[in-house]
Amino acid sequence: MFSFKERAIKFIFSCLAFSCLLFLLAIVVILFWQGAPLFSYMDFSQFFFGKSWYPTSQPPEFGIFPLISGSLIVTLGAMVVCVPLGIGSALYIYELSGPNSKKILKPIVEILGSIPSIVFGFFALTIAAPAIQQFFNIPTGLCALTASIILGIMAIPTITSISEDALSFVPNSFREASYALGANKFQTLFKVTIPAAASGISTSVILGMSRIVGETMTVLMVSGGAAVITSSFFSPVRPMTATIAAEMGEAAFGSLHYQALFAIALVLFMTTLVFNVIAERISQKYALKLGANR
Amino acid sequence: MLEQNIRVKAKDVSFYYGQKRALKDLNINFFTNKVTAFIGPSGCGKSTFIRLLNKMNDLIPNTRAEGKILLDDENILDKKVDAVKIRRKIGMVFQKPNPFPKSIFQNVAYGLELCSMSKKEMERVVEESLQKAALWNEVKDRLRDNALGLSGGQQQRLCIARCLAVEPEVILFDEPCASLDPISTSKIEELILELKKQYTIVIVTHNMQQAARVSDWTAFMYIGELIEFSPTKEIFVVPKEKKTQEYLSGRFG
Numbered sequence: 001m002f003s004f005k006e007r008a009i010k011f012i013f014s015c016l017a018f019s020c021l022l023f024l025l026a027i028v029v030i031l032f033w034q035g036a037p038l039f040s041y042m043d044f045s046q047f048f049f050g051k052s053w054y055p056t057s058q059p060p061e062f063g064i065f066p067l068i069s070g071s072l073i074v075t076l077g078a079m080v081v082c083v084p085l086g087i088g089s090a091l092y093i094y095e096l097s098g099p100n101s102k103k104i105l106k107p108i109v110e111i112l113g114s115i116p117s118i119v120f121g122f123f124a125l126t127i128a129a130p131a132i133q134q135f136f137n138i139p140t141g142l143c144a145l146t147a148s149i150i151l152g153i154m155a156i157p158t159i160t161s162i163s164e165d166a167l168s169f170v171p172n173s174f175r176e177a178s179y180a181l182g183a184n185k186f187q188t189l190f191k192v193t194i195p196a197a198a199s200g201i202s203t204s205v206i207l208g209m210s211r212i213v214g215e216t217m218t219v220l221m222v223s224g225g226a227a228v229i230t231s232s233f234f235s236p237v238r239p240m241t242a243t244i245a246a247e248m249g250e251a252a253f254g255s256l257h258y259q260a261l262f263a264i265a266l267v268l269f270m271t272t273l274v275f276n277v278i279a280e281r282i283s284q285k286y287a288l289k290l291g292a293n294r
Numbered sequence: 295m296l297e298q299n300i301r302v303k304a305k306d307v308s309f310y311y312g313q314k315r316a317l318k319d320l321n322i323n324f325f326t327n328k329v330t331a332f333i334g335p336s337g338c339g340k341s342t343f344i345r346l347l348n349k350m351n352d353l354i355p356n357t358r359a360e361g362k363i364l365l366d367d368e369n370i371l372d373k374k375v376d377a378v379k380i381r382r383k384i385g386m387v388f389q390k391p392n393p394f395p396k397s398i399f400q401n402v403a404y405g406l407e408l409c410s411m412s413k414k415e416m417e418r419v420v421e422e423s424l425q426k427a428a429l430w431n432e433v434k435d436r437l438r439d440n441a442l443g444l445s446g447g448q449q450q451r452l453c454i455a456r457c458l459a460v461e462p463e464v465i466l467f468d469e470p471c472a473s474l475d476p477i478s479t480s481k482i483e484e485l486i487l488e489l490k491k492q493y494t495i496v497i498v499t500h501n502m503q504q505a506a507r508v509s510d511w512t513a514f515m516y517i518g519e520l521i522e523f524s525p526t527k528e529i530f531v532v533p534k535e536k537k538t539q540e541y542l543s544g545r546f547g
């Protein structure tokens with residue numbers, strides 16, 4: 001009787017756990033199923049390296065290179081913002097600040113992480129974009145720069161909280177050993193603590209990147225929406241996520257355009273998957289490395 | 295004992311964790327080239343006291359020390375005294391071996407890198423320190439391997455080598471053998487007897503036999519107070535205090 005109950009509970013939980021797997025599988029299958037037919041119309045290199053994205057012209061063109069370049073430039077810009085700020089805050093909060101400022105700063109970072117992206121987008125649209133337009137004297141504030149800054153800020157909490165975890169995994173005995181040998185606070189930080197937490201910190205950066213690449217709402221609102229290849233932070237861009245969000249409504253079901261959007265989704269999925277797998281690998285190694293000493 | 299042989303002198307030392315008084319008016323002297331052992335029941339303040347000697351308690355917020363600990367006429371407890379300078383004179387080996395997750399060489403060289411030193415010189419000091427710590431023969435062919443791959447006993451000797459490399463004058467051991475097997479323990483004990491020729495040594499131990507084997511002087515502490523401080527030969531044979539006697543005969547602790 002008891003063991004039946006136990007088994008039933010175990011069964012229910014395993015169903016719940018496996019349903020995640022099921023959702024994941026369903027998504028992958030649908031992405032392939034809807035996106036793959038596009039490649040009977042055009043080949044991979046035309047899709048990836050095609051220089052124009054004109055889904056509604058006759059004949060339509062589905063080269064996503066401008067979209068990839070848009071994603072790339074925005075991601076790079078955002079990394080410049082979030083990596084130093086995210087890691088810097090983690091180091092300050094966990095290693096340098098006193099218990100009092102820690103009590104204030106930690107919740108603030110957490111709140112920043114819980115703000116919905118539409119709010120960031122709204123803020124960017126009404127405050128950041130006009131300010132940037134004026135400051136740099138450019139035709140529009142809706143450009144790669146604005147998107148980068150906002151996305152960078154959005155990714156800070158991800159990087160900070162995971163980096164903080166990484167720092168908390170560094171055994172205190174390492175720090176004590178360093179101090180006992182006559183190292184000061186900064187030598188201890190740079191020669192012992194950061195190297196010991198390095199893999200966790202890189203994991204945080206990769207996950208932050210994954211968040212930036214996949215972010216849609218903000219990007220849709222502030223990136224400017226021009227599907228042209230660009231190398232300037234001051235021009236409007238159209239990253240992959242924004243393209244899907246903007247055009248999914250108008251693309252006729254089953255049309256080539258529709259398929260092309262699915263193919264883009266597939267590319268995004270693969271990219272973030274790769275990022276996450278890399279992050280997972282690194283953090284596994286990291287657990288092994290410190291495991292012996294904890 | 296002649297005054298000039300005193301290396302470190304503690305006078306009326308008290309210590310507080312927040313409101314809680316962990317040490318009460320300790321008076322004790324550590325003599326040059328002698329081993330002093332601290333014994334006493336768990337929680338009596340042994341670690342707290344020896345961590346005062348190299349300012350490790352400064353790292354714990356909300357703590358306060360009173361009294362004086364004199365090293366070369368300088369009061370270690372004075373907040374203005376440079377912790378780095380003191381820690382280079384008074385090294386410490388911890389209860390659990392705590393090598394850095396770096397190579398064996400880098401571990402020993404760590405303290406040397408902090409003060410710029412030529413590579414040649416560094417290699418010489420690393421070898422010398424490993425030799426003094428009786429580890430050189432076991433690791434000389436794998437100096438580039440990660441230190442975490444060593445056995446517990448080897449790791450502890452590596453920590454001793456790392457400490458010797460910065461050329462301290464006093465070495466503090468806080469239960470250095472607590473996590474080691476008997477063979478590693480006896481190696482560390484031999485090492486301590488060898489090291490006392492050059493250094494002044496303070497060791498905390500829960501092992502009475504160990505205290506009897508390695509130390510010249512023994513201090514018995516009980517709930518934050520120093521109850522008895524006598525030559526080891528005497529304290530284990532004819533303890534002066536009743537508390538010491540009770541503790542040594544295993545009546546509490």
Ligand SMILES: Nc1ncnc2c1ncn2[C@@H]1O[C@H](COP(=O)(O)OP(=O)(O)OP(=O)(O)O)[C@@H](O)[C@H]1O
Pocket residue numbers: 311316334335336337338339340341342343354
């Ligand atoms: N960081 C701390 N904060 C507050 N109280 C502490 C702290 N460290 C130690 N104490 C307290 O101070 C007292 C002395 O502790 P200490 O670690 O010095 O004892 P000990 O003699 O080394 O014990 P053991 O033999 O178990 O290592 C204990 O009552 C302990 O609870």
Ligand SMILES: [Mg+2]
Pocket residue numbers: 340341342468
């Ligand atoms: Mg202790």
